[in-house]
Amino acid sequence: MSIRSVIVAGSGPVAWIAATGLLRAFKHRALEVTVVDTGASVDNRIGRWTLPSQRGIHGLLGVAEPHLVHQTGATFKLATEHLGWQAEGSRFLHAHGDIGVPLSGTPFYKFLQHESLAGRAERPETFSLAGAAARLGRFARPMGEGGSLTSSFTYGFHVEDAAYSSYLRAHALRQGVRESAAPLATPVRGGDGGIGSLQLADGSTLSADYYLDCSGPEARLLACVATEGREDWSGWLPCDRMWSGLAPPQREPPAVTQITATAAGWQWRAPLAQASMVGHVFSSRYQGEDQARAALASFEPALRGEAVLTRFQAGRRRRFWERNCLAIGAAAVELEPLAGADLHLAMIGLATFIELLPRERESRIEAVEYNRVMAEHADALRDFTLAHYRAGGARAGEFWNALRAEALPARLAHKLDLYAASGRITLLDYESFEELDWAWLLMGSGLKLQALELQYRTQMMKVAAGDVAALRTHVQQVAASMPPHMEFVRRHATLAARTPG
Amino acid sequence: MPSPLRIVIVGGGTAGWMTAAAFAAVFGPAHRHIRLIESSEIGIVGVGEATLPHIRFFNRRIGIDERELMARTQATFKLGIEFVDWARVGDSYIHPFGTFGSRIAGVPFHHYWLRQRAAGNGTDIAEYSLPIMASRANKFALPAEDPQDVMSTFGYAFQFDASLYAVYLRSFSEARGVQRTDGKIVDVKLRAEDGWVESVKLESGEVVSGDLFIDCSGFRGLLIEQALETGYDEWTKWLPCDRAMAVPCENSGPLTPYTRATAREAGWQWRIPLQHRMGNGYVYGSNFISDDEAAAKLLSRLEGKPLATPRPLRFVTGRRKRTWNRNVVAIGLAGGFLEPLESTSIYLIQIAITTLIDYLTDRAVATGEYDPRSVEAYNRWMEMEYDRVRDFLVLHYHATERDDAPIWNYCRTMRIPDSLQHKMELFRARAHVVTYKDGLFLEPSWLAVYFGQRVMPTGHDPRADAVEATDAEQQLARVREKIQGAVARMPDHQAFLERYCPATAPVTARSGA
Secondary structure, three states, X not given: OEOOEEXXXXXXXXXXXXXXXXXXXXXXXXXXXXXXXXXXXXXXXXXXXXXXXXXXXXXXXXXXXXXXXXXXXXXXXXXEEEEOOOOOOOEEEEEOEXXXXXXXXEOHHHHHHHHHHOOOOOOHHHHOHHHHHHHHOEOOOOOOOOXXXXXXXXXXXXXXXHHHXXXXXXXXXXXXXXXXXXXXXXXXXXOOOOEEEEEEOOOOEEOOOXXXXXXXXXXXXXXXXXXXXXXXXXXXXXXOEEEEEEEOOOOOOOOEEEEEEEOXXXXXXXXXXXXXXXXXXXXXXXXXXXXXXXXXXXXXXXXXXXXXXXXXXXXXXXXXXXXXEEEOHHHOEEOOXXXXXXXXXXXXXXXXXHHHXXXXXOOOHHHHHHHHHHHHXXXXXXXXXXXXXXXXXXXXXXXXHHHHHOOOOHHHHHHHHHHHHHOOXXXXXXXXXXXXXXXXXXXXXXXXXXXXXXXXXXXXXXXXXXXXXXXXXXXXXXXXXXXXXXXXXXXXXXHHHHXXX | OOOOEEEEEEOOOHHHHHHXXXXXXXXXXXXXXXXXXXXXXXXXXXXXXXXXXXXHHHHHHHOOOHHHHHHHOOOEEEOEEXXXXXXXXXXXXXEEOEOOOOOEXXXXXXXHHHHHHHOOOOOOHHHHOHXXXXXXXXXXXXXXXXXXXXXXXXXXXXXXXXXXXXXXXXXXXXXXXXXXXXXXXEEEEEOOOOOOEEEEEEOOOOEEEOOEXXXXXXXXXXXXXXXXXXXXXXXXXXXXXXXXXXXXXXXXXXXXXXEEEEEXXXXXXXXXXXXXXXXXXXXXXXXXXXXXXXXXXXXXXXXXXXXXXXXXXXXXXXXXXXXXXXXXXXXXXXXXXXXXXXXXXXXXXXHHHHHHHHHOEHHHHHHOOOOHHHXXXXXXXXXXXXXXXXXXXXXXXXXXXXXXXXXXXXXXXXOOXXXXXXXXXXXXXXXXXXXXXXXXXXXXXXXXXXXXXXXXXXXXXXXXXXXXXXXXXXXXXXHHHHHHHHHHHOOEHHHHHHHHXXXXXXXXXXXXX
């Protein structure tokens, strides 16, 4: 029996993205996609920051970016600034762009590693257009030929969840996604061990050939058919709560997400067009919920309205896809938003599902492949998140000491040790964060190198100091010629008027 | 930095000289001292007369002029490998160095072909590959750079005399300071405290000490096995051939821009055309045929007059448990053996060298120590390379319908590695090719062999149905026409060779197979 209909269960951005993505991919088969509201999830939050891959997601959904930015009050993101992670007062950037330009075929960051071994540490952002623009509060879209400085970066977004969800919902409905009249009451198992139908709050039932569970950490659909449980990561990543809220806008904020380490977790701040967002992420083992809310209030005394509490527990499903039910988003993988990659991972899940959508409902091999590939993706993302805590020096205190006492997952331990021993960054088959992301993070964290690859030692003998100085000047000049970030955001009111979504 | 890293390479075949040349080119003279010890009394196996396109990156990286190299090694161009009689007697397909069509709306081309095939389109997948069609027509031209041009859809490799390649690399290396010593190693001295190799002793009495030893001594593994007893994983249960008989013969007929591998009663036979002769060999399982019979069969199937008597080779398919052990790295046959069915011998040498370059640090120069993480990472990488090539080779043997000889009955019914089982199941179910970031064979290679070996999917990607049938037919026809037009304009392979890189080197005594 072939697949004609899919129900997407959920209410946040993940559900609307998944529904629209599926509908558009199988428009020719007139695939029927219906979203069933599952109510507010425990992972509700005020907003989020995204990776640059969100641009591609918007493209796939047919969303016009200027319209979206204007309608949702989103801003741009060139970098994440890490504050206090290695020690009180430590700070570094992880920008979404190249570090320098290759020197006679050698990645520029190898030159920086070489210099740091010689005791001449330099900040990567000095040589990165994205980094320099982030520091100067400037922004423009990348342009020009590949290989040019002005095309050497990309960007993500800061966006409020309620605005984003309703924008994506309206877009989905315009595209032909249906929405059930009543929210989910309870899923009903079918005879074959999969989901048979959904019982809705108004007493009616709804069924489909396939079910996408985007209901958040409770995984309300998958939980009812799962044959295997979760893999728990909370030993490595003990944060399990977040308070977040809206605050007055900052004055001319840069296109940067700030993440600041605290005694029992971390805090974040991100700009919106008309406001700013703040959050306090913590481990309930070390800080009570009330105490944490007070901490957020002291971080941002001018909170607008009530803060929102999110609950989660780091880990993933052993199987994301069972029978006719597949979990995407926090229903599949729960992670604190440190790396800003939750929508990215959800999109990889969706794209992989689209690539593997069975022709027949009964087919099983696709699920085996999906579960194999997505487990790799999820573990890679866990490692990158965990590396924020574990690379370089770390703060003192009960929370931090306990965290450091946990043995790292073998694959991350290997990566960090190898980096320290040789400067080399290795990637496995399914990693979302690339060599350069790791270079930003590991160099920024100050993880000490003991050695450098011999081949680059030879290459560096050919580098002219004048070329390096000229690059630094050029990067700073180009960054300074970009418009201020918020001016760029404000222009979208006019841009959007010309390109209705 | 203190003194340079003393690198001692044991063995001067293809592996030894490729290593010497690469190290001399990549590491500055201040950082390395390279010494290569080879014995003119010990013959070299000279594996891999047929190469893969990757060798061009290697040559470019170390600064070799490709045209000059081709002229000096009797080289011909290679666009792929033809497999004859593999799934059924009478079958023939080419595994090309290039793609089949290009993605339409983000979906790989072969799904559209499968869809139209189910609807009655009778074209062969080969008609959508430029290098296959050029091979069939004995044509060759260099690829174009413009990605819009159909002439950019392929790569190429060489068929050359590997011993002449070694000769070429020797002069390249010696010009860059590599010190060559002709001598036979009679003893290996290990450091008492940790068992690392301290030095090797030559027949002349000279003792050569070093920091890093590269074992290119061939199957026997003089350092990695005889001295360090590293151990070996055998894969004969999946790849049962353990011997080969090799003999060159005179060329007859036009020079083909591809290698041929013909399945036989107890293994398979290679045919590799060079400018001055044809390389031939019979790879077989000693359980299935005697040496004498294999030699006789081989001689009876040559296309030209034999130029030597058949030379026997013995091997055990598999890989060393660790190719980097203490301060010894085994490269080439000392590291492992996979039969040359997909011309991977030189690739496996090359990847061992470039990966070793990636994992050698300046700390090794300063302290003579190798970080265990680097060693582990290197070994893991090489394991992955060997394992992935292995699966690909096993596919050729396993996906057959032949039941006319014991070797095919065995391979057809054997239990294959789980990793391959999964890949084949997914392909059968929906023509989905499992891809990976690292490792040798990419989607087009898997497609060529799946289709060529009659592993036919029962379905295709449903997204391919988005294009209207007439539209899909037109797109398919356009690809075929573009390829036909391009092939018609390509020059004849032999004519191109004669103009581009006619052989300049004399044929040496060591240019056996």
